[in-house]
Amino acid sequence: MSEAKKPEPRVLPYVLAINEGIRTVLSEQDDAFLAGEDVAEAGSVYGYCGGLLDQFGPRRVIDTPISEKGIMGLGVGASATGCRPIIDLMFMDFIGECMDEVANQMAKMRYMFGGKATLPVTVLTMGGAGGSMAAQHSQSLEAWLAHLPGMKVVMPSDAYDAKGMIISACRDDNPVFVVLNKSSLAMSMEVPEESYEVPLGEAIVRKQGTDLTIVAFGRMVHEALDAAEQLKDVGLNVEVIDARSVQPFDTATVVTSIKKTHRALIVHEAVKFGGIGGEITAQIQEQAFDYLDAPVMRVAAPFSPVPFSPALESLYIPNAASIVAKVKETLEL
Amino acid sequence: MAQAKKKAAAKKPAAKKTAAKKAAPKKSAAKKPAAKKVAAKTRKAPRTVAKKGASNQGPSNKTLKEMHLKMLRIRRFEERSGKLMEDGKVPGALHLYVGQEAVASGVMQHLTSEDWITSTHRGHGHLLAKGGEFKPMFAELFGRSTGYCKGKGGSMHISNMDLGMLGANGIVGGGPPIAMGAAFSNQFQGNKNVSVAFFGDGASNEGSVHEAANMAALYKLPCIFVCENNGYGEYTRQSKHQAIVDVADRASGYGMPGVICDGMDVMSVYEAAGEAIELARSGGGPTLLECKTYRYYDHVGIRGMGLNYRTDEEVEEWKKKDAINNFEKRLIQLGVMSRKQLDALDAKICEDIEEAIQYASDSPFPTPDQLLEDVYYVKGA
Numbered sequence: 001m002s003e004a005k006k007p008e009p010r011v012l013p014y015v016l017a018i019n020e021g022i023r024t025v026l027s028e029q030d031d032a033f034l035a036g037e038d039v040a041e042a043g044s045v046y047g048y049c050g051g052l053l054d055q056f057g058p059r060r061v062i063d064t065p066i067s068e069k070g071i072m073g074l075g076v077g078a079s080a081t082g083c084r085p086i087i088d089l090m091f092m093d094f095i096g097e098c099m100d101e102v103a104n105q106m107a108k109m110r111y112m113f114g115g116k117a118t119l120p121v122t123v124l125t126m127g128g129a130g131g132s133m134a135a136q137h138s139q140s141l142e143a144w145l146a147h148l149p150g151m152k153v154v155m156p157s158d159a160y161d162a163k164g165m166i167i168s169a170c171r172d173d174n175p176v177f178v179v180l181n182k183s184s185l186a187m188s189m190e191v192p193e194e195s196y197e198v199p200l201g202e203a204i205v206r207k208q209g210t211d212l213t214i215v216a217f218g219r220m221v222h223e224a225l226d227a228a229e230q231l232k233d234v235g236l237n238v239e240v241i242d243a244r245s246v247q248p249f250d251t252a253t254v255v256t257s258i259k260k261t262h263r264a265l266i267v268h269e270a271v272k273f274g275g276i277g278g279e280i281t282a283q284i285q286e287q288a289f290d291y292l293d294a295p296v297m298r299v300a301a302p303f304s305p306v307p308f309s310p311a312l313e314s315l316y317i318p319n320a321a322s323i324v325a326k327v328k329e330t331l332e333l
Numbered sequence: 334m335a336q337a338k339k340k341a342a343a344k345k346p347a348a349k350k351t352a353a354k355k356a357a358p359k360k361s362a363a364k365k366p367a368a369k370k371v372a373a374k375t376r377k378a379p380r381t382v383a384k385k386g387a388s389n390q391g392p393s394n395k396t397l398k399e400m401h402l403k404m405l406r407i408r409r410f411e412e413r414s415g416k417l418m419e420d421g422k423v424p425g426a427l428h429l430y431v432g433q434e435a436v437a438s439g440v441m442q443h444l445t446s447e448d449w450i451t452s453t454h455r456g457h458g459h460l461l462a463k464g465g466e467f468k469p470m471f472a473e474l475f476g477r478s479t480g481y482c483k484g485k486g487g488s489m490h491i492s493n494m495d496l497g498m499l500g501a502n503g504i505v506g507g508g509p510p511i512a513m514g515a516a517f518s519n520q521f522q523g524n525k526n527v528s529v530a531f532f533g534d535g536a537s538n539e540g541s542v543h544e545a546a547n548m549a550a551l552y553k554l555p556c557i558f559v560c561e562n563n564g565y566g567e568y569t570r571q572s573k574h575q576a577i578v579d580v581a582d583r584a585s586g587y588g589m590p591g592v593i594c595d596g597m598d599v600m601s602v603y604e605a606a607g608e609a610i611e612l613a614r615s616g617g618g619p620t621l622l623e624c625k626t627y628r629y630y631d632h633v634g635i636r637g638m639g640l641n642y643r644t645d646e647e648v649e650e651w652k653k654k655d656a657i658n659n660f661e662k663r664l665i666q667l668g669v670m671s672r673k674q675l676d677a678l679d680a681k682i683c684e685d686i687e688e689a690i691q692y693a694s695d696s697p698f699p700t701p702d703q704l705l706e707d708v709y710y711v712k713g714a
Binding site for chain 1: 495544706
């Protein structure tokens with residue numbers, strides 16, 4: 001009835017949604033601070049920390065030396081003693097520099113101390129290939145982290161989830177890695193201005209379907225949705241689940257879907273061998289073996305370092321075409 | 334006068350027989366200045382470690398007694414723990430602190446439970462000096478649910494957050510970045526508390542220590558880096574694992590004062606640590622305090638694996654500088670305690686330890702449902 005114009009939905013790119021997530025947390029939590037390489041004056045190499053130093057000042061937005069062990073140790077020590085640090089690990093690949101602080105200290109301290117330490121620390125890091133950044137700036141190492149009891153690992157696939165998961169991660173009283181994707185930075189969508197949470201540990205069905213279930217991680221969700229569109233042309237109706245969280249993993253949502261579709265395909269950008277897809281495949285056969293009409297299949301990167309040349313990198317990263325092909329193979333088409 | 338001490342300290346290799354000899358005070362405990370070596374080439378003007386005020390007449394008898402008690406509690410706890418390990422009564426591996434008691438005791442005398450420390454794999458002494466009690470400590474070593482960590486951490490992760498003890502650490506060099514983070518918390522929260530990172534000469538070669546020290550100096554954090562140079566990184570003597578003799582030399586590279594003290598003399602540690610901690614509390618930033626010390630036992634256990642990496646003569650030589658024996662002589666000399674009182678105290682500590690061991694062995698093991706507890710924080714759990 002009303003002729004009043006609806007306000008234009010506010011559209012934000014992934015990069016600004018990250019910014020807004022951090023901004024929301026720093027506004028809401030006085031004991032939160034952001035620390036990392038180039039996050040303050042430079043506003044991060046990706047631009048997602050822009051304006052934070054001006055708004056929150058140098059006490060809460062802190063440039064660090066290029067010292068990942070130190071930065072991650074800062075996150076461990078400060079979170080165990082009453083702060084809520086947001087630690088920025090510029091490239092996920094740099095985790096090798098601080099794996100002790102992550103794996104042996106951050107993830108385990110609570111357990112080792114008999115539950116008497118609480119570490120509300122969030123680590124933001126950037127994974128993924130696609131920009132010819134070569135073998136040391138392009139990896140997807142979420143499986144390394146998901147293998148650590150005590151650690152939570154999430155992979156927001158879009159701008160809405162990026163903001164909401166950063167907020168949820170920072171409100172959580174456990175160490176959480178938020179694995180962002182550098183090829184998604186410009187991807188835009190409607191993002192509410194207000195504060196909201198996207199729950200950790202809950203997958204979401206992005207597209208309903210009946211013929212096969214695709215479980216995708218991070219940016220691969222969009223490739224899977226593209227593939228699903230293409231498959232419509234050959235009369236296939238696939239379901240697409242955005243896993244969103246790697247640890248804890250929402251097996252229930254996947255199993256529910258497979259009981260309907262009877263087929264599953266896991267898609268991630270990390271290399272296939274030892275990737276999280278193997279674990280999910282195992283969980284599916286443990287919990288839904290009787291419902292399967294075909295082997296659980298995987299689309300993932302081949303077992304090689306990420307190549308530099310665009311000609312090779314485009315072959316390396318899974319995409320809609322490789323997903324379509326694997327769906328057809330699974331369905332013996 | 335300090336000049337001579339500086340040079341003497343700078344030339345002393347920790348593992349040699351002459352080590353720390355000159356720093357061993359023979360006269361009044363109260364008068365002796367810590368052997369000191371302030372970093373010469375800091376980027377900023379070199380900081381001078383705070384001088385004691387004229388009103389400071391040295392530690393009170395109460396302080397002396399407390400430090401002695403700390404050392405003796407550690408010594409007896411560790412001797413007994415080592416025996417239990419070698420008799421197969423406790424599971425796993427124990428890294429014992431016997432010989433190094435003066436370091437933990439002298440530093441911790443300046444700290445309260447509000448101050449944070451991180452420890453090493455050789456961590457019992459730090460926790461005891463920070464106020465750890467025998468019963469929950471033995472219970473932890475025994476893997477019982479009444480232990481400080483409910484039996485989930487054991488010797489290498491023993492901790493107590495209420496006492497400000499952020500854990501022993503199974504990773505060499507694991508503690509300093511965490512201590513730096515805790516110091517960051519103190520500064521962020523605007524309180525006057527400090528944090529102390531204990532680490533060894535072995536750990537001083539780990540990148541994590543360098544990164545933590547650089548950041549602590551950069552942010553002027555209230556963090557004290559206490560290097561317990563016992564002359565060995567596990568089974569490798571210092572001269573085989575680093576080209577320097579004094580770890581404190583590295584302080585100038587971090588931009589903080591470097592101080593050396595006699596880690597076999599609790600008064601030397603007490604005075605040097607006091608200045609470093611005072612500096613940190615007053616916003617003056619971190620100090621690298623190197624304590625020249627020695628462990629009497631093997632890297633693990635008492636006799637350990639019996640590896641041929643040092644001589645019995647070397648061990649005996651260091652035992653002549655024993656922190657507890659020498660300090661007890663001094664307490665008697667100063668009339669602070671009599672031999673009789675010292676013996677009675679010792680007997681009481683041993684009695685308490687036996688009682689604690691009984692308590693620990695009578696305590697229940699963790700139940701199966703505790704296996705998966707405490708992996709994550711769960712709201713309302």
